Amino acid sequence: MRKFLVLLLVLPLFGVDKLILKKPPESLSKYYPPKSKRFEWIGNMFEMATSITGIFVNINEGRWDRAKEWAERLSKTYERTSKMVPEWKKFFKLELARNVVREVERKNVKGVVRAVKKLGKTCQRCHSQNLLSVKLLYHFPSYENIKVEDPVDFSEVKFHKYMEKLAKDFKTIRVFLVEREYKKLSKKTQEFVERFKGLKQTCQKCHNSDEEVAPFVGKSFEKALNNLLTLVKNKEFKKVPMALMISASYCSKCHNVHQIPAIVREAFSR
Amino acid sequence: MKLLAFLSLFLLSCSTLERVFVEEDLLKRPPAKRCSECHQKIYREWLKSRHHLAYTSKDFIRTTENYSKLKCLSCHAPHQVEPGKRPALRKVFLKDGVNCAGCHYRGEDLKGFMYGPYKVFSPPHPSKRDKNFTSSLYCSSCHQRTYKEWKEAKVSKSCQSCHMPYLGKDDLIQKFPFDLFHLAKERHSHSFPSLKAKEEDLKITLEGNRLKIVNVGIPHNLPTADHGSPKYYLIVEGKGFIIKRLFTPKLRVLKYKEPLYLEVPSTEELKVSLYRRLSWSKRRELVLSKVLRASPSSVSYQR
Numbered sequence: 001m002r003k004f005l006v007l008l009l010v011l012p013l014f015g016v017d018k019l020i021l022k023k024p025p026e027s028l029s030k031y032y033p034p035k036s037k038r039f040e041w042i043g044n045m046f047e048m049a050t051s052i053t054g055i056f057v058n059i060n061e062g063r064w065d066r067a068k069e070w071a072e073r074l075s076k077t078y079e080r081t082s083k084m085v086p087e088w089k090k091f092f093k094l095e096l097a098r099n100v101v102r103e104v105e106r107k108n109v110k111g112v113v114r115a116v117k118k119l120g121k122t123c124q125r126c127h128s129q130n131l132l133s134v135k136l137l138y139h140f141p142s143y144e145n146i147k148v149e150d151p152v153d154f155s156e157v158k159f160h161k162y163m164e165k166l167a168k169d170f171k172t173i174r175v176f177l178v179e180r181e182y183k184k185l186s187k188k189t190q191e192f193v194e195r196f197k198g199l200k201q202t203c204q205k206c207h208n209s210d211e212e213v214a215p216f217v218g219k220s221f222e223k224a225l226n227n228l229l230t231l232v233k234n235k236e237f238k239k240v241p242m243a244l245m246i247s248a249s250y251c252s253k254c255h256n257v258h259q260i261p262a263i264v265r266e267a268f269s270r
Numbered sequence: 271m272k273l274l275a276f277l278s279l280f281l282l283s284c285s286t287l288e289r290v291f292v293e294e295d296l297l298k299r300p301p302a303k304r305c306s307e308c309h310q311k312i313y314r315e316w317l318k319s320r321h322h323l324a325y326t327s328k329d330f331i332r333t334t335e336n337y338s339k340l341k342c343l344s345c346h347a348p349h350q351v352e353p354g355k356r357p358a359l360r361k362v363f364l365k366d367g368v369n370c371a372g373c374h375y376r377g378e379d380l381k382g383f384m385y386g387p388y389k390v391f392s393p394p395h396p397s398k399r400d401k402n403f404t405s406s407l408y409c410s411s412c413h414q415r416t417y418k419e420w421k422e423a424k425v426s427k428s429c430q431s432c433h434m435p436y437l438g439k440d441d442l443i444q445k446f447p448f449d450l451f452h453l454a455k456e457r458h459s460h461s462f463p464s465l466k467a468k469e470e471d472l473k474i475t476l477e478g479n480r481l482k483i484v485n486v487g488i489p490h491n492l493p494t495a496d497h498g499s500p501k502y503y504l505i506v507e508g509k510g511f512i513i514k515r516l517f518t519p520k521l522r523v524l525k526y527k528e529p530l531y532l533e534v535p536s537t538e539e540l541k542v543s544l545y546r547r548l549s550w551s552k553r554r555e556l557v558l559s560k561v562l563r564a565s566p567s568s569v570s571y572q573r
Contacts, residue, residue: 033338145332151516154503200520204497205333208341 021133023268025087032138041134044081048074048123052116055104064107071104078119091126093119137268140261141206144269151198152191159202166195170248177240185240189232193225196247199254221250291393298379299349299371301363308394309370310444315460316370320550324367329550342497345412348372353402354410368412390442391451404430415496415519423489423526432465434458464548467492469558472524474542476562481506481532481542483524491523498549502557505545508537538564 031041054070075097082092096119103111146159157165169192176185203213210218228243295304302322306313316322324330324346334342340359347364348357351373360372374384384395387403402408406429410417413429420429439454471487483504485492493500502517502524513534517523524530534540544557 034336037336037338037340141335145335149499149501149516149518151521152514154514154516194516198516198518198521201499201518204499204520206339208497 019132021136021264022129024130024134024137025085027085027087028134028138031084041081041084042139044077044084047077048081051077052120055100055112055116059104059109059112064104067112068101068104071101075101088126088130091122093122096122133264133268136261136264140258140265142265143258143262146202146205148198148202151194162195162199166192166199169195170244170251173244174241177237177244180237182235182237185237186232189229189240193229196225196250197222216250216253224250292396293394294380296384296395297375297382299360299362299375302366302369302371305370308443308445308448311440311457312442312460313370318461320464321368321460321462322366323550326365326367327550345496348412350376351408351411352376353400353405353407356414357411373408388442388455392448393451394448404428406430409433413496416490416494419490419494419526425489425526427489430458433462434460435463466546466555467557469560472544472558474558474560474562476534476540476564477531479533479536481534481540482529483532484529485524485526489526491519491525493517493519493523493546495519495549500549501547503545503547503554504532505541505543506532506534507541507543508535508539511535511537 028041029035032039051070051074055067055074058064058067058070078092078097079094082089082094096115100112100115100119103115143159147156148159148162149156150162150165169188172188173185173192176182176188200213200217203217207213224243224246228240228247231237231239231243302313302316320327325343330342330346331337333339337343344357344359345368347360347367347369349360349372351357351368357372363369366372374386376382376385383398384392385398385400385403387399387401389399390397406417406420409429417429435458437457437459440457441449441454442452442457443449467485467488471485473482473484473486475482493502499518504513504515504517506513506515511534513532515522515532522530540562541559542562543559545554546557547554
């Protein structure tokens with residue numbers, strides 16, 4: 001019988017050729033920072049997932065009384081969650097949660113598996129429509145409040161503006177390289193390197209330890225930028241494009257982690 | 271007279287007496303205001319400190335996104351500071367920030383003691399002496415990065431010797447009759463000033479075409495912070511050029527006794543200005559401004 005007790009709550013986000021991100025309802029924001037620091041929504045998701053595991057772990061070991069406790073816990077959390085975001089009430093089928101309790105009470109293994117699967121489909125339906133946008137919107141911090149002091153002109157600018165300046169520096173260097181404007185190139189490279197290193201100010205707003213950010217803005221990052229400066233200073237301009245590309249690889253490292261959530265957040269905030 | 275002698279004997283003889291006169295709420299981590307009933311002067315100093323504003327400053331609320339960055343909170347409202355250990359977050363009187371009980375009370379409610387640098391007879395709250403109160407290790411619980419920098423500087427001066435300036439001999443208590451229990455003690459300020467470097471703390475010279483700056487007086491990095499963002503701004507002006515450099519704990523710092531070099535074009539005269547901005551302040555303050563002139567007989571410059 002145990003071989004039937006395999007949990008099948010894998011979310012099928014695969015096999016689609018179109019993915020639409022919908023902005024989650026405003027009422028969800030009550031359960032995430034900055035309005036709440038208790039992450040009540042995701043907390044309930046974990047509680048329900050744990051409850052389902054609790055049911056099957058105990059059925060496998062023949063402890064139906066404990067399985068029932070987990071089933072009741074699942075049902076209660078499911079019901080409580082259904083009331084948290086009124087716009088999403090339609091996703092919840094309370095009767096299906098109660099049915100899990102009933103099947104556990106009947107000690108009907110196949111019935112429990114069937115009931116959990118049916119219930120799981122209601123979770124799945126909501127997740128397939130909302131999980132990605134919720135993750136991107138609420139599980140990454142906002143960059144809106146982050147301000148950066150520009151090391152070149154000492155002005156304090158918003159993070160977005162700072163990234164624009166940095167991108168402009170990078171492209172201008174390439175223009176000066178093509179045009180062989182080496183004096184201007186030298187000045188712009190100095191500014192680009194100062195600004196790029198200046199980005200380190202922002203990491204600590206969220207990341208506590210140097211180890212956390214070392215692969216992104218650690219020693220190899222410093223080395224790549226210092227190498228770029230040295231090449232320009234020594235007028236080894238043929239080597240500059242490669243050094244510039246190596247420096248730019250550090251843009252990608254952070255962008256791969258942070259840019260997608262930032263774009264989504266920005267789009268939702270418009 | 272007999273009564274007085276008896277009372278004196280009584281007071282001096284019995285160590286358990288301290289527990290008889292205990293004011294129980296003092297052993298339950300009271301708010302700072304409660305401590306001010308006796309320690310009025312210390313309380314007034316603390317009100318001026320950043321410790322007092324540690325939890326309520328606008329900058330902190332903004333940076334933690336309305337207290338949602340939980341890992342930041344414990345040092346801004348510590349339950350119990352112990353030398354070298356990161357404190358837990360206090361559950362009550364959070365708005366007090368780094369308050370009296372956070373640093374001075376240790377142990378369970380009602381069973382603990384008030385700790386400090388002196389051994390004192392204090393009936394309302396039994397007290398114990400802890401020499402760590404005068405050592406930098408005490409501050410390292412929260413100021414970990416600065417402590418590390420200070421250790422690397424290998425100086426004998428502690429954090430307290432600068433950031434808890436000596437006030438002379440004074441009473442710890444300003445409430446009758448407890449003020450009669452103690453002789454005046456060596457007092458150090460609880461306003462914890464964020465001091466500004468003096469001109470002599472920074473040695474600035476020109477070696478060839480390199481400006482050399484050495485932090486010779488402050489035994490930690492300039493600027494220093496664990497998570498805040500204090501800044502120094504260096505502006506070097508010469509004929510036809512201006513060079514600006516930003517100093518932040520992550521970007522560039524002036525380490526103690528470690529020279530920092532900046533290449534500058536050849537010039538007759540050089541104006542060097544250094545400003546600072548504290549983490550929580552919008553204001554830039556001038557630290558020093560110097561004009562360096564080229565010496566005709568040497569490549570180096572003199573003030």
